[in-house]
Amino acid sequence: MRGFRCVLGAAAVLAGVALALALPARPAAAHAGLVSSQPANGAVLTQAPDSVVLRFSEGIAPQFSSARLVDSAGRPVAGTRVAPERAGTDELVMYLPDVAPGTYGVMWRVLAEDDGHTTSGVIVFAVNHPVSGTIVADSGPGTSARPLDVARRWAGLCLLAGLIGGLAVAAVVLAPALRRAVTTDPDGPLPVALRAARHRVLTVAAGGAALGTVVGIAELSAEIHRLAEPGAAPAAAVHLVTGTQWGRLWLARVTVLTALSVLVSALRAQPSASTIRGRVLWPATAALVLVMVSLEALGGHAGALGSGRSAAVVVAALHILTACVWLGAVASLAVVLWPRGGTAPHAWRCCGSAVSRSPSWWC
Numbered sequence: 001m002r003g004f005r006c007v008l009g010a011a012a013v014l015a016g017v018a019l020a021l022a023l024p025a026r027p028a029a030a031h032a033g034l035v036s037s038q039p040a041n042g043a044v045l046t047q048a049p050d051s052v053v054l055r056f057s058e059g060i061a062p063q064f065s066s067a068r069l070v071d072s073a074g075r076p077v078a079g080t081r082v083a084p085e086r087a088g089t090d091e092l093v094m095y096l097p098d099v100a101p102g103t104y105g106v107m108w109r110v111l112a113e114d115d116g117h118t119t120s121g122v123i124v125f126a127v128n129h130p131v132s133g134t135i136v137a138d139s140g141p142g143t144s145a146r147p148l149d150v151a152r153r154w155a156g157l158c159l160l161a162g163l164i165g166g167l168a169v170a171a172v173v174l175a176p177a178l179r180r181a182v183t184t185d186p187d188g189p190l191p192v193a194l195r196a197a198r199h200r201v202l203t204v205a206a207g208g209a210a211l212g213t214v215v216g217i218a219e220l221s222a223e224i225h226r227l228a229e230p231g232a233a234p235a236a237a238v239h240l241v242t243g244t245q246w247g248r249l250w251l252a253r254v255t256v257l258t259a260l261s262v263l264v265s266a267l268r269a270q271p272s273a274s275t276i277r278g279r280v281l282w283p284a285t286a287a288l289v290l291v292m293v294s295l296e297a298l299g300g301h302a303g304a305l306g307s308g309r310s311a312a313v314v315v316a317a318l319h320i321l322t323a324c325v326w327l328g329a330v331a332s333l334a335v336v337l338w339p340r341g342g343t344a345p346h347a348w349r350c351c352g353s354a355v356s357r358s359p360s361w362w363c
Helices: 002-022 147-184 189-227 233-243 245-269 276-298 309-337 344-356
Strands: 034-038 043-045 051-056 066-071 091-095 102-111 118-127
Touching: 034 118, 051 066, 051 102, 066 091, 091 102, 147 189, 147 245, 147 276, 147 309, 189 233, 189 245, 189 309, 233 245, 245 276, 276 309
Parallel strands: 043 118
Antiparallel strands: 034 051, 051 091, 066 102, 102 118
């Protein structure tokens, strides 16, 4: 009866994971949304303004932000100039030439400094003239998120879960079981099966780190392609990576993932965690995992907050860590239990022993 309840519990967990992955993600709140403008949207002015000031909900990257003035028919008005501002400012200023009475629109597009998301919109004002024409003001900023962007984001998170979950299974489940098996029966089939399972899981974890680096490079390439003018990709790459918060976080993530790929590959080559090199490599790997989830949290909504930012980043990092451990561990256990070379029965024996020592709420 106890074994039957264990099977039901495992089935319920797997069903919950499948349901969570199948449900569509909630749409994220707009990034770098327009908070206010001067002149205000829909304003009718008695004289032409010298400039238009757009204020956003978070800092923007001026190198990749733009605004242009159009008349009531949507034709561009020449002579405008966007003021260069320091990185991280939440304002975009566009200086205007002398304009005739009529209706005008300011079409803007900005890149958020923290998360690298682009938003766009338009405000309309009139000079000595009722607001008219074909310009329609947006009710809110648009976002440039596309299916490929979403797919790359999901791929990166799944690979991160495979990396962290694989490390958790190798360290928490397989390493203690291997120590006990070696103590009781050094030359028996169980230690051989556990070593093979450990090697397999760490191979998947190292692959997750390496492929995560590839996905990160693809993400940067897509961002440069979207933002850069033709022929200006190299300069845009330098500005994006070194001049924006998103770029600096991207560089840190790719560096950490590359280091994790090397460390996990080194761990895979060690016979056990009890060796001298293993005792050094595991703490270093755990520290880099914590750095990685912190970088992920800084690149999300928590990193864009003003007040309470530190606490929000810590909570978000813990949430990312636990989610990756949970989902990645399920996938890693599937790798361990996959029938290969006759090791599956020994792996089942190991996992069954671990389940029998689990808390009462599980079985």
